[in-house]
Amino acid sequence: MLEAKEFTIPGIEEDGGLVNVLVRYTPRSPEEEVVATSFERPRAKLSLLLLHSISSHKEAWLPMVEHLFELQRTAPTNAFDVVEAWAMDLPNHGRAAVINERRLAAYGRIISGWQAARAIHVFLKSGLVAPGAAIVAVGHSASTCILVQCTEGFPVSALPFSSLVMVDPPMMAGEMLAKARAEGWPLVRAIDVAKKRRDVWPSRVEAREWFAKRWPWSRWDPRVLDLYVEHALCDLPTVAYPDLKEGVTLSITRDHEVAGYSGYDDAEAGLARLKTLCPAMPVHCVFGGQPDLLPLEAQDALVDEREGRRMRSIVRVARAGHLVVQENPRDLALALWGILHEDYGVPVVAAARL
Numbered sequence: 583m584l585e586a587k588e589f590t591i592p593g594i595e596e597d598g599g600l601v602n603v604l605v606r607y608t609p610r611s612p613e614e615e616v617v618a619t620s621f622e623r624p625r626a627k628l629s630l631l632l633l634h635s636i637s638s639h640k641e642a643w644l645p646m647v648e649h650l651f652e653l654q655r656t657a658p659t660n661a662f663d664v665v666e667a668w669a670m671d672l673p674n675h676g677r678a679a680v681i682n683e684r685r686l687a688a689y690g691r692i693i694s695g696w697q698a699a700r701a702i703h704v705f706l707k708s709g710l711v712a713p714g715a716a717i718v719a720v721g722h723s724a725s726t727c728i729l730v731q732c733t734e735g736f737p738v739s740a741l742p743f744s745s746l747v748m749v750d751p752p753m754m755a756g757e758m759l760a761k762a763r764a765e766g767w768p769l770v771r772a773i774d775v776a777k778k779r780r781d782v783w784p785s786r787v788e789a790r791e792w793f794a795k796r797w798p799w800s801r802w803d804p805r806v807l808d809l810y811v812e813h814a815l816c817d818l819p820t821v822a823y824p825d826l827k828e829g830v831t832l833s834i835t836r837d838h839e840v841a842g843y844s845g846y847d848d849a850e851a852g853l854a855r856l857k858t859l860c861p862a863m864p865v866h867c868v869f870g871g872q873p874d875l876l877p878l879e880a881q882d883a884l885v886d887e888r889e890g891r892r893m894r895s896i897v898r899v900a901r902a903g904h905l906v907v908q909e910n911p912r913d914l915a916l917a918l919w920g921i922l923h924e925d926y927g928v929p930v931v932a933a934a935r936l
């Protein structure tokens with residue numbers, strides 16, 4: 583059983599004063615917590631920071647988090663304890679987009695990856711993370727670039743995260759991007775789709791019916807689709823549709839969604855930064871088992887050790903494509919559980935037995 587609590591944090595005025603919105607998931611309330619007595623050494627405390635993909639929202643992570651905490655409950659380890667999972671909306675997505683609607687309109691600029699990274703810095707300085715917990719950053723798609731950018735300016739001896747998990751990152755160097763454009767890879771076509779796809783429905787019920795019949799939403803775990811309809815849509819009217827008085831639309835506006843899919847500079851910057859991060863901290867890559875956004879050659883280039891990008895592990899999640907979080911949250915949780923054991927599960931012999 584999870585507890586969920588939403589937090590809002592004032593943003594940086596120079597970045598439009600956009601409010602940061604997060605939800606904290608904890609596996610049980612303090613009064614229900616049972617302290618294990620069979621463990622012979624203290625466990626490492628871990629706090630997860632989860633960042634969603636473009637056109638998604640923070641609650642998309644909930645089914646994966648539920649599976650992860652269930653694993654921890656049924657198969658506890660004396661090596662570590664995940665005490666909380668923080669999921670954050672990008673400032674122009676989900677609940678944050680609703681709160682920031684007028685600020686976004688007044689700001690008048692597109693939200694860059696660097697700006698989103700600075701928003702994460704605000705959270706990291708807020709004092710909300712559990713005391714003594716190491717932060718494991720987990721990003722999906724474009725947010726992998728943002729989390730990598732978030733480490734810029736930190737010395738490798740004092741990085742803000744203890745480890746980084748990149749879920750199907752879309753990072754490419756210039757030559758690969760040129761090939762993607764020339765050959766019309768799905769990553770490039772996503773921009774045109776976002777410009778044209780429907781974004782207004784008479785009700786949430788009708789919106790869900792519409793999504794359930796169409797790719798990619800028809801492939802999603804039903805719980806994730808329900809959460810999308812609840813949290814990625816907002817009621818009309820909005821600043822973007824002031825004349826529509828009834829129905830729902832996407833919380834992220836069409837312009838911001840298109841801009842999100844166009845963040846190639848952020849992707850290339852992230853790729854370059856990985857050369858510094860990989861030798862300094864555990865960096866893991868989780869791909870969907872069915873490459874549908876980028877072909878295998880692009881994924882292979884991303885994890886090319888000859889380029890200095892040596893991953894601590896590379897995992898493929900079956901029955902999922904690029905949208906791993908949405909399509910197979912259970913197996914993604916299993917993959918993350920294994921990654922956490924790899925980074926924090928090294929057996930330690932109790933001093934009394936030496």
